[in-house]
Amino acid sequence: MRVAIVSESFLPQVNGVTNSVCRVLEHLADHGHEAMVVAPGRSPSSYAGFPIRSTAAFRLPFYRSFRVGLPSRTIMSSLEEFRPDVVHLASPTVVGASGMTAAARLGVPAVAVFQTDLVGFARQYGMRGADSAIWSWLRHIHTRAARTLAPSSATMAELNAHGIPRLSLWGRGVDLERFNPAHRSESLRAEFAPNGEVVVGYVGRLAADKRVHLLAELADLPGIKLVVVGDGPAARSLRRRVPDAVFCGLRTGTELSQILASFDVFVHTGANETYCQAVQEALAAGVPVVAAAAGGPLDLVQPEHNGLLYPADSPGGMREAVARLASDGQARARMSGNARSSVLHRTWSSLCEQLVRHYETVLAEDFQASTQQSHEEPWAVRIPDPSEAPAGTV
Template sequence: MRVAIVTESFLPTLNGVTTSVCRILDCLRAAGHQALVVCPGPAPASYAGFEVHTVMGVTVRQFRVGLPSYDLERVLRDFRPDVVHAASPFGLGARGLAAARNLRIPAVAIYQTDMPSYLRQHGGPAAGFVERAAWRWIRHMHTLADLTLVPSSQTLQELSAHGVPRTALWRRGVDTVLFDPARRYDPAVQDLRELLAPHDETIVGYVGRLAPEKEVHRLAEVADLPGVSLCVVGDGPSRAALERQLPRASFLGYRSGLPLAQAYAALDVFAHTGTKETFGQTLQEAMAAGLPVVAPAAGGPLDIVRPGVTGLLFDPDHPGTLRQAVGGLVADPAMRTRMGEAARSRVADRSWSSLVDELVAYYASVIAPSWATPAPAA
């Protein structure tokens, strides 16, 4: 199969969209498929042996944004894909969907970023108008796709309520080899634990981008819990403000690959704070590492966390509930162990390979839809 991936974000920018696209490309290569990447520049000339075509981009709030290019029809015509994959489309991805429609190429869109909520949060006095305009644009844009895949049941309901047609559920994979409970016993992880908790405190950690929409300020509820060492992994525009707000926390900065896996392995409890997540990939990574997780009872985490089994959910509208949930786990090591083991079991079969197999099946469903009438035999 030949797949053209038009993505709003790609290397060297590191975020959830980039990570997902890279894992998809890795699995497509392993399965013998062909792919082309179209993304904002600058970017590497190739990835996993696949060509990367860049378009002009601008930087907005530390994000590299691709400008819609009318050259996309030529790029797609030259590559001759069987399907166009639009990763978290909004600007460049919308242009890719339009180009696919113009060329009569089947297209699948991946809804990953809750852009209306992000724009509402940063929209100032016009926030309501901006959010409504964003939903109108998303509804129009996704009508260009033959199928829109969403990562959680909550998001599926939200898109349906806003009139987005032809949707289906497609979750995300997780690297259960990299994120492994056994890593906790690595000497490097033991050294990190000694650094973070020199008096054998319970280490409660957050991993992710440090930005207003991630609501990391909620960690102030647990920062002064007795016997707790708070650890924050990640970087972003809110880091300086959070360091002032959480003076006793350890900020480890951005980590990826093995250093990220080691950071997860050093934790005892994982705390997720954002209420506008369409999924919650860091929750899956923490669960793969064998950690009990605490998350808001909103959005994507509702599909991931099984309350009382793999972790706990807190009510984000009631201050103190995050503190109560984390405090309960801090006070009960046996419950932490039981939930951590259950969390690992819950994500054990969610490899990227199996999830990309599902994705390829979705590709096939739009390339040769079940309602299509086969051509008569000659």
């Protein structure tokens, strides 16, 4: 099979979209498929033996390390040259919209992978009036896709409520070797918490959309040491808010494996996660999780079993949940013992096999029927009735 992946981001940017695309490319390479990637910015020329085509991009003024792609003739010409059997749209927004148009012109089915909560992102940056426009744009893209894959049950329900058709659930895998309790380091723990404190850790981007300012709610909890891993535009202000925390900066590879496994409690502050890979990696490392009861964590965190959930709009609820686990060693140990087993079935191998089956299914379906609106005006999108969805989808 020949798969063209059009992604809103790729290396050297490290985020959930990039991580998923890399794992998919590795799986396609291991199983004898052909692939290529079109992505914004200055990406490497190849990955897993497949070519990468770069398109124009600009930096967000409030988030200089984040590049946003621009429409480009490179997308159409790259797909024409590659002649894919299926087009994979990774978190389609701007570059993905051009990829959708190119796929339709080539008569090739497109599988759109929904991954980023753009509405929640916009709200966190003060653009609260943009909800309607964003959903209209997302419908414009996704109603032309042969299938949209949602990462979690909460996201799937939200997409369905906003008129996105032909939905199926496709989660995210986790590397069970890289994220493993065996990487726990007592020497590293002693470095973080020399007085034997309970190590409470956060891993992720330090940005407003992750609500990392809420970590300040934990600053004065007795008997804990807060450890922050990651970087981003909110790093400087967060250092001022929690001056006694340990800031590790961006860490990857073996360093990240050891740091994460050495936490006693993992806390996640975001409330707009469509999946939340960081939560899943913490669970794989045997660390109980405290997360907001919203989005992807609802599928991952089982309260009282492998962690605790707090109301998404309650910073005090987050503080209370962390304080409870920090003071109750028996509860931590019980939840830690359950954490890894709760995600053992979520391997990248099994998830990528599911993805290939989605490719095969849309290729077998009547693509012409599913893209009959491709020549309508972009905003004149007809929202299909749910009863029109293929069997097995929403």
